[in-house]
Amino acid sequence: METITNIKEMQARCLAARSAGQTIAFIPTMGFLHDGHLSLLHEGRKRGDLLVLSIFVNPTQFGQGEDLERYPRDFNRDEMMARECDVDLVFYPDATSIYPNGYATYVTVEGPLTNTLEGACRPTHFRGVTTVVTKLLTIVMPHVALFGRKDFQQLAVIRRMTADLNLPVEIVGMPIIRENDGLAMSSRNVYLSASERQQSLSLIDSLTAAASVVKAGERAASAVVTKTVDRLKSEPDLKVDYVKICNAETLEEVDEIDQKSVMLLAVKIGKTRLIDNGLLMEQA
Amino acid sequence: METITNIKEMQARCLAARSAGQTIAFIPTMGFLHDGHLSLLHEGRKRGDLLVLSIFVNPTQFGQGEDLERYPRDFNRDEMMARECDVDLVFYPDATSIYPNGYATYVTVEGPLTNTLEGACRPTHFRGVTTVVTKLLTIVMPHVALFGRKDFQQLAVIRRMTADLNLPVEIVGMPIIRENDGLAMSSRNVYLSASERQQSLSLIDSLTAAASVVKAGERAASAVVTKTVDRLKSEPDLKVDYVKICNAETLEEVDEIDQKSVMLLAVKIGKTRLIDNGLLMEQA
Secondary structure, eight states: OEEOHHHHHHHHHHHHHHTTTTEEEEEEEESOOOOHHHHHHHHHHHHOSEEEEEEOOOOOSTTSSTTTTTTOOHHHHHHHHHTTTTEOOOOOOOOHHHHHHHHHHHEEEEEEHHTTTTHSSSSSHHHHHHHHHHHHHHHHHOOOEEEESSHHHHHHHHHHHHHTOOOOOOOEEEOOOOTTTOOBOOOOGGGOHHHHHHHHHHHOOOHHHHHHHHHHHOBBBHHHHHHHHHHHHTTTEEEEEEEEEEEEETTOOOOBTTTTTEEEEEEEEEEEEEEEEEEESSSO | EEEEEOOOHHHHHHHHHHHHTEEEEEEEESOOHHHHHHHHHHHHHHSSSEEEEEOOGGGGOOOTTSSSSTTTHHHHHHHHHHTTTTTTTEEOOOHHHSSSSOOEEEEEEHHHHHHHHHHHHHHTHHHHHHHHHHHHHHOOSSSEEETTTTTTHHHHHHHHHHHHHHHHHHHEOOOOOOOOSSBBBGGGGGOHHHHHHHHTHHHHHHHHHHHHHHHHTTOOOHEEEEEEHHHHHHHEEEEEEEEEEEEETTTOOBBBBBBTEEEEEEEETTTTTEEEEEEOOOOO
């Protein structure tokens, strides 16, 4: 395994691999790897001759007052975990090489995919995500890139962006990986105190409860949303950002629940923001 | 020579050529080729094993009320001229494949490079240019792309955009090609009536006059601009959009003229908008 920090060197290596007929599988991350990331690396290992991991805490996707500074970082640990996953190249650039002096170019996906849900709560977030992912994809030029479905909306936005910009890459969405008690894996989980950690189980609880109610016959989205908000609000330190039931492809809110309906949750527990989501009907 | 309209086919061909070790030279155009384009093709022929020309009248770079509908088109003539320039691949997509239903992604260069000059007169113009050029570059994946210096600001914006997005391409700017009497070649010149054609010579006249005044010792940008505006306004059907003297790299206006100063002109003659530019001091 090799770690590369220089952009031009990384790009030259990847273009050379591509020209030599190797397929490149790519997992872009912000580091502080957990089992969710590892599941992407394991799948990537199967799909690419060259397995590339990037670690970059991207400043442009954090809003003012968000947790850019305190976002957890541990490069040595990440490197060890990457080695165990048989990663070939770790791309580890710094912020001033990704956004040098005079940097001025941004990629935006406009409209309903980005102005609801996370986009409504974090107005510049997706602009930062699509900009850095475009840059990473033009540097690494992978055949396939893998993303977790915990960031459900991000995955939809990236699918749209890569299709729209004709980037020659297959985007693969992978299942959410959870702790034993059901909390979705996230680098931000380390922020949680013991009491907050306990309260965070209300997310998986309410997703499970919603699916049960739907299984029992409920089809009205508003009824399921109300029940979910009530459940979440029973936690003392939890503030609901949103609870919405949307079409899984367009992310438009739906009135009536069907096979394509996904429930998306965002909450703050103390100072920590958590998101989660789940399809509401068993898939055929 | 082969003409390809399908995006995926074009991309597969170019990626295969690249993998086979061929260098790709690319000239993106809106068609209705003139000697300016041909000079790009001749240079491209020297620089690439595979010479690719795209012809696409890009709707997103036209503002409301601009000349998208009446923009001159003659694909058969373009194809003949391309063949004479030994072009290998002509990429000729239609607007609905470049911007399919649900299209939502835009590339923008923000700040002083795009909010002055053409950007001030045509607010959505560069967003359209940078979006389509990003798409064309990800489809064709050239080693080198050539642009004319008549669109001086466009060249600066594209240099910024390709560097910022880490696109692995060299951007080459080529000299303005002029008619015998000095009018800069442009597909839009066909719009001009005989009288307007005569008045259009005021652009090269005033660029030449400005350079003479500077050669005689004038260094105050405001004095040269005033003289130029007066000269242009002596034409009965000419309306000045802007006359500015800027730093050739940053495009910021300058007070004092030096080696890096470029004068940029935009006028309307009747219904036809024309631009031109020139460095004000002889280059060492």
